[in-house]
Every structure is written in structure tokens, then in C-alpha cells.
Amino acid sequence: MKALIDKIKTAGIAVDEHVLKVDSFINHQVDPKLMGEIGEEFARYFKDKKITKVFTVETSGIAPAVFTALVMNLDLVVLKKNTSKILSGEVYQTSIYSFTKGVNYELTLSKKFIDKDDNILIIDDFLANGQAALGAVNLVEMAGAKVGGIGILIEKTFQDGRKLLDDRGYETYSLARIKSLKEGMIEFED
Amino acid sequence: MKALIDKIKTAGIAVDEHVLKVDSFINHQVDPKLMGEIGEEFARYFKDKKITKVFTVETSGIAPAVFTALVMNLDLVVLKKNTSKILSGEVYQTSIYSFTKGVNYELTLSKKFIDKDDNILIIDDFLANGQAALGAVNLVEMAGAKVGGIGILIEKTFQDGRKLLDDRGYETYSLARIKSLKEGMIEFED
Numbered sequence: 001m002k003a004l005i006d007k008i009k010t011a012g013i014a015v016d017e018h019v020l021k022v023d024s025f026i027n028h029q030v031d032p033k034l035m036g037e038i039g040e041e042f043a044r045y046f047k048d049k050k051i052t053k054v055f056t057v058e059t060s061g062i063a064p065a066v067f068t069a070l071v072m073n074l075d076l077v078v079l080k081k082n083t084s085k086i087l088s089g090e091v092y093q094t095s096i097y098s099f100t101k102g103v104n105y106e107l108t109l110s111k112k113f114i115d116k117d118d119n120i121l122i123i124d125d126f127l128a129n130g131q132a133a134l135g136a137v138n139l140v141e142m143a144g145a146k147v148g149g150i151g152i153l154i155e156k157t158f159q160d161g162r163k164l165l166d167d168r169g170y171e172t173y174s175l176a177r178i179k180s181l182k183e184g185m186i187e188f189e190d
Numbered sequence: 191m192k193a194l195i196d197k198i199k200t201a202g203i204a205v206d207e208h209v210l211k212v213d214s215f216i217n218h219q220v221d222p223k224l225m226g227e228i229g230e231e232f233a234r235y236f237k238d239k240k241i242t243k244v245f246t247v248e249t250s251g252i253a254p255a256v257f258t259a260l261v262m263n264l265d266l267v268v269l270k271k272n273t274s275k276i277l278s279g280e281v282y283q284t285s286i287y288s289f290t291k292g293v294n295y296e297l298t299l300s301k302k303f304i305d306k307d308d309n310i311l312i313i314d315d316f317l318a319n320g321q322a323a324l325g326a327v328n329l330v331e332m333a334g335a336k337v338g339g340i341g342i343l344i345e346k347t348f349q350d351g352r353k354l355l356d357d358r359g360y361e362t363y364s365l366a367r368i369k370s371l372k373e374g375m376i377e378f379e380d
Contacts, residue, residue: 029267029303030252032260059268062220062252070222077219078249113219 001175003037004153005188014181018128020154026125027060038175039067042123042151045173047072049148051121053114055079055140057107057132064153065123072121077113079136081105092142096135099128107135109143116144127152127174130161137168154178157189191365193227194343195378204371208318208346216315216343217250228365229257232313232341235363236262239338241311243304245269245330247297247322254343255313262311267303269326271295282332286325289318297325299333306334317342317364320351327358344368347379 013021025031042064054076056065062078069076085093085106092114093106114120122136133150140147147170155162155174165172177189203211215221232254244266246255252268259266275283275296282304283296304310312326323340330337337360345352345364355362367379 023300024303027268028270028300029265030256030259032256032264032266035256036260058249059252062249063256063266066220066222066225066253066256069220070226074222075219076222076253078217080218110213110218113214 001038001041003034004175007031007034008154008176008178008186012186014184014186017180017182018156018159020156020178020181020186022125022154026063026153030063032063035063036067038064038153039069039071041175042068042121042173043071046121046149046151049121050119051148052118053077054121054123055109055136056123057081057136060125061123064125068121068123068151075113077109079139080108082108092139094135094138094142096131098131107132107139109139111143114140114143114145118143118145119148120145121149121151122147123151125153127155127161127165127172128159130159130164133161133172134164134168137165137170149173151175156181191228191231193224194365197221197224198344198366198368198376202376204374204376207370207372208349210344210346210368210371210376212315212344216253220253222253225253226257228254228343229259229261231365232258232311232363233261236311236339236341239311240309241338242308243267244311244313245299245326246313247271247326250315251313254315258311258313258341265303267299269329270298272298282329284325284328284332286321288321297322297329299329301333304330304333304335308333308335309338310335311338312340313342314340315343317345317351317355317362318349320349320354323351323362324354324358327355327360339363341365346371 054069092109150172152174180187244259282299340362342364345367370377
């Protein structure tokens, strides 16, 4: 998606060969106009997939996901990152490891917000090692529902997240695909 | 705001006399259409205040705040809740206590996303004891900038948040004002 790629080129910072800093328009400061355009693009791409609900993982996926859900006229569910297990039968939970923060989360979904007939579109800001997206996939599968697609703002193709999602049989659509962050340079896939 | 009050009446749950559960349309599942209408309403109310930027506190304020910022054609900044102090001169931080979770956070703002000429609109989902909003106010004041107003989705008027913000001299506009949650009943201010 040209608007996002252009923004990454002008405002993204390759901190080291693994970390792309986008805190001036996605993670800390947020560009609402760009988020709106991203929502339009995901809605366009997934329009024939019979999606029934949009899911995202807190926190940075919320802004693009809420616009996607608005354009698709669907509800959004924000999966929670709990630091400990909730001891009740009313939630689905799955452990995910955050490489960025070096901690485990219990990704949490109330059972009342999914049902086996749902076909879920998962939206997230980054796809790197795929832990957050796979966690969301696990929760959908626990409920006996389907994943209708996965929409990612920025994919780091040199990490293995894409392969893990492909292996599970799901379609992933990334708006910007980054091949390398070496030597402070942001190199995109063609 | 009628749309929000109606939604609270039909989908809000008074869990006990202090806790209003709105997880089916604000906190966990999110109603994007309602969030869009809330954004329009805040933009309308604060349109003459010469706001330069919208701030919110992660996580549940993001959806209404991103629509507010979009309608006002401004950037949004999402204040981060860090669990420990960041030891660098590049951020403003202030401690806030979460009564809901019983923990302290370091509310964090990168210095590069505020400047002394800014006039900030703070948006948050709940105003109860006012700790999150006051934390946001503190960060703005640390930067030497101004608070142009505070927009709240749901105010619990039986807690002291409103008074604390009034005492600091700031205008707070709440879309739904709740007087009591006693005996499982949600009672609104007139």
C-alpha cells in the first residue's frame, strides 16, 4: 500500500537490523488519516471473505482495526494481554511470548464475543515472529470458529511469522513488506 | 450524548456499586459506529478551542480518540502505561495508580511528540477517581504546553475525578454522567 510505504520511508527508523521504529505514526503518535486509509484497504481486500467480526491484539492494532471494522460494518474485538491466567470458564486464553518485551502474556478473549459460526479477520500492526497473530488464531480455533484472513500493516519478511501462518493454512495480507533493516536502511520487498 | 446513553442503558452492566461493565461496546468488544459518532461529538464540542493535538491513555481510549483526531484533522498521541521508569531524558513520566488493577504505572510521553505551543485535548473512556486524566494533564504541563479540554465517554459523578480536574482549572466534557450504580441499577444525572 503506497501511502503506508511512503510514510515508512519518510518517518520510519531502522533502529537495528531487527527493529523498525514507527512511533511517530503508528505506535505512540498515530496518524488518523493513514489509519482510515488502511481500514479502507483491508475492507476492500477482504470484502468477499464473508467476515463476521474483526479481531485485533491490544494496543497498536486498535486504530487501524477500528477503521477496518467501521468500513466493513462489523464489531471489533480487542484481545487483551493479561499478565496472569484468569481462573474462570468464561474466557479463552493462550500464552504468547513477546520478544520485544521479553515477557509472556495470556492473550484473552471473552467467550461471549465469539461463536462457532464466526469468520474472523485478524488485524495487527506488525508481523515478525508471528506470536501475536498465532495467539489470535489459537483463540478463534478454540471457539470452533474460522479465521477468514489476517491483515498486517508491516511484515518483516526476514522473520518467520509469515511461514508459521502459511503453515496453518491462513491467508495473510501485508500492506508493507520489509526485506531488511541492515545498516540503518529500510529495504522493501518488490 | 443520546446514542452513548442509550447503549449504556441496553448493554451496560452495573457489576457492583462502583463498577460499570461496558465490555460489549467499549472495553473488549468495540462498536466502531458508536466510536465514530463519539469522535464527531467531541470534535463539534471542542471545535473553537484551537486544539493542536489529541491525547489518550492506552487502551480503551484509543478507538474514540482516533475518530476525534480524524474529524479534527489532528494527530493522536497514545500515552503509554509502563510498569517501570524509563531511564532516559527523552520522555516525560508521571506515576498513576490504577484502582481497577491495584498497580502503579509510569504514564509515558516521548518529548518529541509535544511542544510548548501545543494545546492538547485529552480523551479517555472513564472518569472515576481521575488518576489517568490527571496523569495526562501532568505530562502536558511538564512540557510547558496547555490542556485545551478533557473529553470523557463515561463519568461516574459519585467519585471525585471531576472535582480534581475542576480544581486544576480545566474544562471536562462527559458524554454520559452516571450518578449511581447501586443495587444493579444504572442511574444517570439529568
